[in-house]
Amino acid sequence: MKIKTSIVGVSGYTGLELVKLLIHHPVFELNAVYASENHQELSALHCCLKDVIKLPVSEANLTQIAQESELVFLALPHQKAMEYVKGLYDKGVKIVDLSADYRLSLEKYEENYCTHLDKENLKNAVYGLPEYNRSQVAKTSLVANPGCYPTASLLAILPFIPYLDLNHTLYIDAKSGVSGAGKKLAQTSHFVTINENLFAYSPINHRHSSEINEQLKKLGKENLKALFVPHLIPLTRGMLVSVYARLKEPIEALEILQxxxxxxPFVRVRRTCSQIKNVAGTHFCDIFAKTDGLDLFITSSIDNLLRGASSQALANANLMFGLEESLGLPQIAYAP
Amino acid sequence: MKIKTSIVGVSGYTGLELVKLLIHHPVFELNAVYASENHQELSALHCCLKDVIKLPVSEANLTQIAQESELVFLALPHQKAMEYVKGLYDKGVKIVDLSADYRLSLEKYEENYCTHLDKENLKNAVYGLPEYNRSQVAKTSLVANPGCYPTASLLAILPFIPYLDLNHTLYIDAKSGVSGAGKKLAQTSHFVTINENLFAYSPINHRHSSEINEQLKKLGKENLKALFVPHLIPLTRGMLVSVYARLKEPIEALEILQxxxxxxPFVRVRRTCSQIKNVAGTHFCDIFAKTDGLDLFITSSIDNLLRGASSQALANANLMFGLEESLGLPQIAYAP
Amino acid sequence: MKIKTSIVGVSGYTGLELVKLLIHHPVFELNAVYASENHQELSALHCCLKDVIKLPVSEANLTQIAQESELVFLALPHQKAMEYVKGLYDKGVKIVDLSADYRLSLEKYEENYCTHLDKENLKNAVYGLPEYNRSQVAKTSLVANPGCYPTASLLAILPFIPYLDLNHTLYIDAKSGVSGAGKKLAQTSHFVTINENLFAYSPINHRHSSEINEQLKKLGKENLKALFVPHLIPLTRGMLVSVYARLKEPIEALEILQxxxxxxPFVRVRRTCSQIKNVAGTHFCDIFAKTDGLDLFITSSIDNLLRGASSQALANANLMFGLEESLGLPQIAYAP
Amino acid sequence: MKIKTSIVGVSGYTGLELVKLLIHHPVFELNAVYASENHQELSALHCCLKDVIKLPVSEANLTQIAQESELVFLALPHQKAMEYVKGLYDKGVKIVDLSADYRLSLEKYEENYCTHLDKENLKNAVYGLPEYNRSQVAKTSLVANPGCYPTASLLAILPFIPYLDLNHTLYIDAKSGVSGAGKKLAQTSHFVTINENLFAYSPINHRHSSEINEQLKKLGKENLKALFVPHLIPLTRGMLVSVYARLKEPIEALEILQxxxxxxPFVRVRRTCSQIKNVAGTHFCDIFAKTDGLDLFITSSIDNLLRGASSQALANANLMFGLEESLGLPQIAYAP
Structure with a gap:
């Protein structure tokens, strides 16, 4: 069986990662890649793909996409993605949207991003965190693929929700590699700015804060306040999240995780602090936790472009088509 | 006026930084540098010093040090430092000890490090955080120079102590460049290990946790629990500390800092998140803070080898000799 | 068909890369991994392998290796490797030796390394640069896997040998990531030493110089002097070689390469300067060349641990067993 | 004595470095800094300068600059700089131009850059390489401050000119940190592009090639062909140049350098390969050389923003005003 697959938005890093994952996927057959510019051979846009894959980058066209695809990955900026969902949802195409457009409630979306132009489909979207929404993903035609920070945070926090003292705020100190800021030029991702540097940005009111808080309520089923502060770190890929929380009573943190x-298969409970290097290049999320009396420290790490974006999108697509979830998910790290 | 000055333990990074600071100091005259090995020309040990300074590295000898020095910087590992303090304290030499040997109470010291062999002088030592202990430093002959993590943490937290809800734990998520791990070879500081990597280490029970907690009580005069987790980051110098705390009532965080x-002159209150790059190469500590209801986020950055070690040692020495505190302290960052 | 495969020397970086390559190889079945220490579960030694592969690291034992393996990869330091070759060669095992022990003539070997203890097998070894020795590799039981610098240099230079003015020296300015220096602790690979730094080392008389010069003569069939200077660069993996040479007459350099x-399939001729990022994670060698009158500039890049070591070893093993050379060779770069 | 000093073009890296150098200069008093945009407090433009210096960034105005300055540093892009020289040269102001506008012959300038609009002053400009043009610099009012690559290359090569076989091309393999590419946003200096990467760019016909070749002829007084290939390396500041040349007869290379x-005082002959880390932060140029028969290898390193730009500009300004050349030149490296 082969399933015809397209990527809309192939110019950026997550688009490239999707291509790399699909090249050897046994079922999803990458037939077409689209972008708003860069209409050239794919390997001219992403030079590392020379002699690896031949595909032209085309101008996206809703009719053509619908006709030629059973599965579409949208690797587009927010706001752009919903235009495609709106045009494709009723055409029998399954969609994994890597943008933020369907991750939040309408209220929180419009507070954090912009006016939503496809309110109708908001309710049809399933938040694609496989470990917590597996069966719903299997039944939907539209997956809202989680953000990278929420993925690492939720996988770390959710197992502990029943044990938390909800009168205390939970603090998430997150650190992301620069690829998380995207390929677009910005002073922040200029090598000279971030090399030998480190800083927090958008503290407290980063957009992913709403995503984390809404999902903690939805998936965790408790009213909890999480305060989220992301930091930019001088490395290309990978993300580490450190969580500080208050417990109701002493627990065996590692046992709970285990x-x-x-x-x-893709969450590894570690007996020592998790490291970015062990997960970069893979779909794994590594988690470690430790308590000190009633204080809980959790640290988790993922590859922000894979588990935090493209390989999670692939896991969701696998589920949507009734395939084995782990099909084609990378396990082998770039380490050393 | 010239004051005869020695450095014991010149092989490591903080020893080198002391040399660099003293070369142009108008009063302290660097007469002798000592190390347990590497007895060669100083510029052979630290190649960047070629044609900048000429001094032989000698075997340390208590009698000679006492005779030829009015001021001694001890840039030694813990346990080693106390031997020198014990031998020099009564000889009329002023000492700045950059090790941990006199920073803690006896109880906490022995819990975290080893048996203390110079209990007598523990009570004579002043904790050298100039902004909070200026007058005591001016009167002592023995300064316990603060650790890098405690320096960045205490300068960030102490202004807020009166406003904190002491029933909540305060969380310190600290990130340090690799120079903080010292020059000694270790798998952790191998380039391949830490480049493109990031991880927490010694979570909760790092030795600096006791130092921070004891000083929060001493200088902050309140009973407060701080939970401390350090992380290693892939850059050479600099440190950033992010603090999460709970307030009794809403505050104007930046106003309190200001x-x-x-x-x-060496604490800069920032209106946006502090960055390592703005302080690397200087004695500055940059601090930013922001609240969200009753939650407080503080972030501070220092150069771990300067404000976190050698330039703070120099500030303390200036005070001990009645000089202007800022004499010779570096203000000009390495940026870009 | 499954072929029983072992790795002797699994502690280092090239050992780890071999494991990663063999996990999904369709024919070579990794049955045993050996090391002189670290006798624990393989995933405890290389943490990134947790939940990916289960194998114990054992003490190497010649009899056992011979009994249980049809193919052995030796990822050992020089001198150590020849002990195993000596003990295994006659046992019907096929061997790929990643060390330098069988790469050079006896004379050059002993000049550069140490006394050779297995002179006999020197003549049996085939230098495993597939593009130039494919048929010989297919017939041998002992492959001397080329060094990383020689691989990148020879692939760049050999096509141009007929056009070179042999009265002029050819200059090779090579740059290698730190993983090339191995996992062993050394001041040179301390993060603080090499981060934000760059330097040449062993200029002119690096051991790989002899390997390059001997193979230029053997494979290039001309008497040519190549002067080789390696540099260490602050990145983990990848190598770039820049070659400067004199031509007898003007040529179309890119056409010759093409x-x-x-x-x-694994040499890509580039139309712009080759980059490390396009090959890191793959078996590719990317080459670009340009002339200026009679001067020729060539630049080539490889992943030092893959094409410069482990994936080249796998290519050779594929050839030795009559398999398709490209079986299991990585094509998909780590980029971005 | 105080000399009124201005910087035109203070937004970039070399502008910032000039400010940092002038803050403590005993004679040059920085009165005004200009830029085409960013008209705010200087410490808002360069955040590291907060509490270090107070100066407004103003719109440049020829009349005002001429009235209020005895010395002007032009840290502008090429083409922009000549407008200021043209307007200021006759007003009795001494000018150090850090751009390329007066470094080349008219012919080579227009070949490499653009039409020259101030041909008149081309002949008045002195090429400011102090070690070779000291007395001319002292007498001029217009210094063309050398490029970074030419500085490192010329200091390395010039001592050997009398010994070179001029029938052979001399090859310069240069490596520069990313700050050399400037603060302007470009895909090349995006962190994700250059981190963990390395590549040659503009091979053979980089603009600095003409500058090097012209100065080799002018200062070296011989007809020599130098082929120049620059590479971009993943570090912020510093540059290393490796030179390969052919000798007429065997020489003692280090003795010639010594x-x-x-x-x-600012050229250090090294006995081992020069390193970027030993010079970053300083005005030093470190050089090492070694021969192999008639082949010569030279390697030199500088801080591209200091010796390759701003501190060299300051050295030239010192000479132009009859001050001690070394006044205010940084000697103390950023190392470790």
Missing amino acids: TKYNNE | TKYNNE | TKYNNE | TKYNNE
């Missing part, structure tokens, strides 16, 4: 994730 | 540090 | 490598 | 530079 019980929760025992059967999850 | 009021506190208005007259402090 | 003609030579047209049918080579 | 004889030449014995009395030069």
